[in-house]
Amino acid sequence: MGVTLPDETSVWKQFKQGDSGAYEAIYQCYYDQLYNYGRKFTADCCLVEDCIQQLFVNLWKNKNRLTTPPSVKNYLYKSFRTTLFKQLRQTNRSVHNQYEALPFTVSLSAETQRIQSEQQAELHAWLQKAIKDLSAHQREAIFLKFYDQLSYQEISEVMQIEMRSAYDLVHKGLARLRKRHTLEPLPLISWMLLLIAVLSV
Template sequence: MSDLERWQALKDGDKRALEHIYRDHAAVLFKYGRKFMPDAQLVEDCIQDLFIELWDARQRISATDSIRKYLFVSLRRKIVKTLDRQVKKIASEEPEERHFQADFGIDQLLIQNEMDAERESKLKVAMAALSERQREVLYLKYFADMDYNQIGEIMELNYQSARNLSHRALESLRQILLVIFIVWLCNFFGLI
């Protein structure tokens, strides 16, 4: 069943459609949510509210060609709202940038055993230089299979900004890989 059909079934009040949607997307939503909120319980609460509201509003929801994108957009909004509320409770400052904390690493095959502790920590520092928005773009692109239109909608950017953001993130990643590659070459020829 395509996303369009399943969405229509949901709008028609088919409870099984809701369960199907949950089964297909709950795990990815959970993992995405955890990047903003380290507290798993809070993420569960947001997902729970999201699905209950989806069911209650099923007759009014707009059509979508990508259920996953729809859910990501809604979950992100919900999380942002929850976090803003928390921030306001603590201090009445401007709500700051949301923290997107994806713990990225490089495929072990690429770094092999040549990495000693010092180099590994250098790699960590290099990865940490990716901004939070760059991380989120890379995450959505490579771990949630989103295209730029979808990423734009989720992160509230236009298509071109989403693309640029991703381009810059990949450029940084290429530089990191280049450093690793050079280190590896030097190691290989016994220069270090």
């Protein structure tokens, strides 16, 4: 699950002052999360890694001109998404603008697939299939909300949409999933835990 660097504002200020240790701490904390997020858009591991490296190289080069964002994590996600989309559009001429949805895919991890309960296995299989029927933007918003634990305001900033739109994407996506669900009813908290498991890779 997504985590946030403890006292990230203080660490960010140290990084801006040229502290390589603070810079490394930011990199170590968020690299895996950014990589996991990027892989939802493309299977090209090298491209995702290159975009993360490009992001952090630019951060270091421009550290003296950077402001201190309210959320370092949110700032990194937004910057990384912009960098990745730019690279993806250079190789995909059918995508013309920053607001057009790129594919956003999720799949079950090997660990999640080792379900002992037949009922749980059936539910996971159903959810994996059902979530593919959501729009790319709905899948991305749900991922950011429940896996990376971003607020609706942060999701709107990362995806460059209105906050109301971020809220609608998440809730309409969940409503669609629950409406299609024909198995035994689940409480909301079970849905949240199940979604986290499915979105983990």
